[in-house]
Amino acid sequence: MRLARWIDHLPLWVAFGAAVSTDIYEPGELAVMALPLVAAAVVEALRWDLGRHHRWLEAGALVFFLADLARGRGIFPVAIHTLFVLAGMRLVLPRALPQRRQLVLMGFLLFLTTAVSTTDLVFLAWALLWLGSAAAALLQQSWEGSASLRRGVLSPPPYARIPGWIGATLLIGATFFLILPRLQAGFRPAAFMGTASAAGRAGFGDQVDLAGGGPIEPNPEVVLRIAPPSGTDPATVPGLDLLRGLALETVQGPRWSVWDQTPAGGRGPQGGAGAGRAEFLFYPSAQGILTLPYGTTGLAPDMPLRRGGGGSIRWRFPRTSPMPLEVTWIPGDAGPAEAALSSRRLEHLLELGPEHEAARRWSLRLAPGILPTPELARTLERSLRGFRYTLDNPSGRAANPLEDFLDRTQAGHCEYFASAMALMLRARGVPARVVNGFRLGPWIPEGGYFRVSQDQAHSWVEYWDQGRWQVADPTPAAAGLDPRESQPSLGFLSRWLDTLRYEWDRHVVRFSDQDQVAGLSWIQARIQGWEWRWKAPSARLSWGLALAAAAWIAWRTRRxxxxxxxxxxxxxxxxxxxxxxxxxxxxxxxxxxxxxxxxxxxxxxxxxxxxxxxxxxxxxxxxxxxxxxxxxxxxxxxxxxxxxxxxxxxxxxxxxxxxxxxx
Structure with missing residues (x-):
């Protein structure tokens, strides 16, 4: 068969595809993995014989290993890169049956390193593809030996049986998944290997830096799904427009950061009429910060949480899988409650540098005269909304990004609008700070939840007035329409795929021993409450059926x-x-x-x-x-x-x- 030798390439290419789907490797690492496979494909297509050059290839692989090890990136990524290089070398050299089996083993090891780093639904498809490719390679290797003993034209292996084998494996795996105890290793290579860089991409962060360089790229990575009680109309779920993460009170030039002495915000009264309730499914993140609605009053179940900088709530231990929390809150626009500001705190919240002179000038230009704090904030907010929102970041490379934003471009992303308004308020003697969090994402009707991704990361302003923090959002409304009043930005197919991922996380990734006990209890209750209503047939019919079955079995087993x-x-x-x-x-x-x-x-x-x-x-x-x-x-x-x-x-x-x- 002309395509027989290409089957040896399949397990390695599928393992590479699975590695790409996890998004835990940098583009340079993916290029290192793909290059040996591409070179092997070229050699296979041109039918080059490199057997006489095997010494040079082995020396090159050794040099690559030593050079990669000298980079100091850790032994794990070096081992993965070396495995891909060795697999490519094995593909370009003449290979007999033992070497072909080595290729399947290499593909399995590479796939295994990816399997321990993700639980996404897409990876299940890659797992089934790898199982099919490995089965095809092993079937080809075993079939050629037996087919060579037959006379006539060599028939192809029975590849049609592979889907049945995959289905049986999936059924057996599902059975073991339901009955075996739950084990979670919590092992993610992303924690100690080079991961895809987040620079220049939309996303939540624990600081704001206006000197961010070039354009901001979209980032569809899901960080949170919010599921109200079943049957709830999304338009009747108030208080979710802004999901607060942490406050940034220290400003130095174009950068805002957390002040270590920021106190934690107080909680509102428990429960109460009109309180909102929903399940928040948090996905693992680098910061481990919980973004919650204003007026949050309760989190259930009781999880290991801690107070962090900027009044944030964080996981006490890094999470490696989605974690659900039942959140209750009292809707309202007011920010977190806090005691009266001390003199030191007040001084810190009014700090301005000489590089912020543009904010002082524009504050007087947009809101001249002495105005009460609420009116001043509304005026500045309304005026800044007349600027243009863009992710092109036209002021990012300027020497003074904020001044360039106000005086020249009057266009930027949410961090510019929030920084400008906070500094304008400080210039007028109003304590203000920048807050990072998320806007509410689109409603997914197929799954009954809101989907919040890194694209919804947002910055706004909190200012001090009347003994508590008030909320203001100067970013133009065109930057993010209310998802409950507009059509979802995702297409029909994208929404269904996202729903499948959500159900996968909800019923598979989060499946625990408690779920096993609950399922067994449900089966036991159904069996105990089952009433036998079938009427037994007559004795003659029963004997006739038994004899017919015995005769059929005897005939089928006569040999x-x-x-x-x-x-x-x-x-x-x-x-x-x-x-x-x-x-x-x-x-x-x-x-x-x-x-x-x-x-x-x-x-x-x-x-x-x-x-x-x-x-x-x-x-x-x-x-x-x-x-x-x-x-x-x-x-x-x-x-x-x-x-x-x-x-x-x-x-x-x-x-x-x-x-x-x-x-």
């Missing part, structure tokens, strides 16, 4: 209990041919296998040569101990007798009157 016939019937290899020729030339009493085959040759002279060769192979198998020497040839001979008929005169020898069939 196991029927005594082995003497003569040719004692040779297992000849049984397919016996079954085909029993009606036209049944073995006679005391007739040997060779004599019977010679008698068949007289019936079909055109097959005399083949039958004589088969007789020799039967003798070699019976007397010489050669296993399988005659089996393949006897099966082929049986196929040649298909459809052949003969008439046998009474008391005479079979006489051919038709020679239809394979010749």
């Amino acid at each position: 196991f209990w029927r005594p082995t016939p003497a003569g040719p019937g004692a040779v297992r290899a000849l049984r397919p041919l016996l079954a085909r020729t029993r009606r036209v030339a049944a073995p006679l009493a005391g007739e040997t296998a060779r004599a019977w085959l010679l008698r068949l040759a007289t019936l079909r002279p055109e097959r005399a040569g083949t039958l004589l060769e088969l007789a020799g192979r039967v003798d070699a198998e019976v007397y010489g101990g050669r296993n399988g020497a005659a089996s393949a040839m006897a099966k082929a001979e049986a196929a040649a007798w298909r459809g052949w008929k003969a008439s046998v005169p009474p008391g005479g020898t079979a006489r051919s009157h038709s020679t239809s069939g394979n010749h």
